[in-house]
Amino acid sequence: MSTQILRRLLTLVPVLAVVGVVVFVLIHVAPGDPAAVMAGSDANTERIEQLRHQMGLDRPLLEQFWTWVTRALQGDLGDSYFLVQPVTLSLAQRMEPTGLLTLYALILSIVIGLPAGIIAALRRNSWVDRVMMVTALGGVCIPSFWFGILMILVFAVWLRWLPAAGYVSFMEDPLGNFRYLLMPAFSLGLQSAALLARVVRSSMLEVLREDYVRTARAKGLRERLVVVRHALPNTLIPALTIIGNSMGTLLGGAVVTEVVFNTPGVGRLVVQSVLRRDFPVIQGAILAIAAVYVLVNLVVDIAYVIADPRIRQSSR
């Protein structure tokens, strides 16, 4: 097991190397000049050239790449042009909002999606099942940004129950933090909840037809016990896959949600950095996101092993 984890961790090295090179090439091949953005729209060409020189943007591309790689290998992702602080610090400051947002969205999607899927399976073809599955279909189809804007209109502008946008740190004010993240988490988690509900329903339906469920029922177990003890654990594997994939989707979706709710997370940082061509931040953030993806996948794989004895057996 530990050898496998180590081996998986080692795959991070080629992944990050490829991502690093591709991102560097892409952002430098794409047009756009951070010096021109920084100088402002009224600046003349002389000022832009002066800034390009001071920022080292007039040096050969290979030299810029080499400087970046050698520093990155020492854990230094460089300094942001616009935030005037190390990229690692910029990322660290934005991990809290993005991490919490993803966590809340994940919890919401499990809390809503799992029971909804189970209930729909147990009440198959009833009106409860139909309402839930139509809602789930809607949830999968509705873009999260649109749902977010709708929620802002209802809960912030009309009812004034929740703040429209912004953020306070969990350390400063845990309740305030929850109030700021509630709508973004809902808007982000809705799609995953809907997907999860649909997968759990179909997987549950399959499991309920298995022989061991019939045996359990035949030996006189109460239906609740049959579902919770025998059927549910066996529906968890596909659910885990969905939850694992959702982590990735949620982190990616956080980009849009963070823009809609003005949440100062990694997603918004990436969007803003692309718009203003803050090369070091774009490079650093994409590397960090790639690393998180790899690690999340690893955690999901470990969860498989814990949840399913068959996988545990075969991995020995």
Place this chain on the structure above:
Amino acid sequence: MSLDKENKRVSRRTFIRTAAIASGGLALAASAPATRAAAPAAPAPSRGGTLRAAIIGEPPSMDPHWTTANVTASVTSHMTEPLFTIDAKLNNIPLLAESMEISRDGLTRTVKLRKGIQFHNGKEMTAEDVIASLTRWAKIAGKGKVMFERVESLTAPDKYTVIFKMKVPYAVFESTLGFRSQSAMIMPKEVVEKATEKRQVPTAELIGTGPYKFVEHLKDRYIRLVRNDKYVTVGDKPDGAGGKVGAWFDEIRFMPVPDQSVRVAGVQSGDYDYAEGINPDQFVLLKDSKTVTALVGFPSRCPTHYINQRSAVTKDVKLRQAMMACIDPEAALKAGWGSPEFYRVSGALMPKEGPWYSEVATQAYNQKNPDKAKALLKESNYKGEPIRYMATKEYPNMYQEAVVLNQNLQAIGLNMKLEVLDWATLVSRRAKPEEWELFTTWNGYPTDPALIDWMDPLYPGWWVNPRIDALRGKLVETIEPKARFAVFEDIQRLFYEEVPLLKLGDVRDLWLTSPKLKEIGTYPCPWFWQAYFTR
């Protein structure tokens, strides 16, 4: 300013009167910077509260010398101050300067500084800080460079006096030193000398003399300022950006909110008290709202579509004249700005409200004459080469204007290639003369026409030739107001003869505020030191 008399000392009062003529400030009738859609009588100001201002994004730099970005000027002008500022009629008035004396030949300007002005770190502001700040600013800011090319020496005979010895008389002296984009802000000598022109002043070291001082900058969340209780104000009542400063708020938080819909929703929900950069198409939805106030500014800027004079294609003056002859500015303005409340069809290069307004040569504007354009095109050397027109959807007004102009230009047989780019790409490509023929932007109206962007020969478009260069020089070096005005009219004539760019008209901006927020300043960039909440 009249210089034919003996050396004279100009008091604050005379300064205002004379500077108004010399600088030719936009003596706007409106004393309030913005007109309200529904303007209730404002009650007396009271102290307290935190202003939450949703700004269009994180400033590209917090160093006021570093960038021309408006958002930087808007935030930093609460903390740092220049020697001069503008009054309600947009005339130059002293701010950190107390008075100015001009020698008989107009070449020596002795600026007396106000005494007892403290920086936020407790140090008194003196002449050495002024010299260090202006020296750094002149190495960075385009307008500073232009001015200091004409400065022979800058010295301080004592702690409170600075003497500028000019090589030539310089008519836009106060306008340049009070200009609110990449401003000549005064900071402590130690701070600017440590930063030099090669490095930005770190935000934590952003120390000025302004009514608010810097506390904290959480990137992408807020920039927090608190009232400077040691601020020494001048005058007994507010006067434009100058006069008595109220500094009514205990705290100001500038919150970067790049998405316009979030800014609007945030003011509607009460999360923000102020939002800027609102598209005029929102006006019909918001003007009758009870939860927000929609403010419409005065015509403070003009949409401009620059023509590249270093391009082999568009360096041809006949081609440029053909462009001017065929376009329909009104249709373009309507497409970009929607309601006529936000635009005005005007070919004058400075707005009607100010003393620089002139209609000379404007018959060349708004001709809408495709036949004449085609005739001019025949006289040109144009052979159907592609004309690359760079536009951006990041500023919807500019994009919609460009779509209309592009159609106009296509209709006379020009091979137009409209290229829709993001703003970062556009600003980087426009610096390269080989990559474009036309691009869209806008220019703010400064108090003096010498400070308009297209008067800078290094601004993309590169309107450079002996005739305009001579007129540029004459405009800044002529002191007598009537003679200056005549020079400016010559420039306007030459503008319509050589067509360095397509100027569409005058436009107004839209802001949203909470109904309890009063007296915000919006020109030349938004400011809040006179603003307050009603209870």
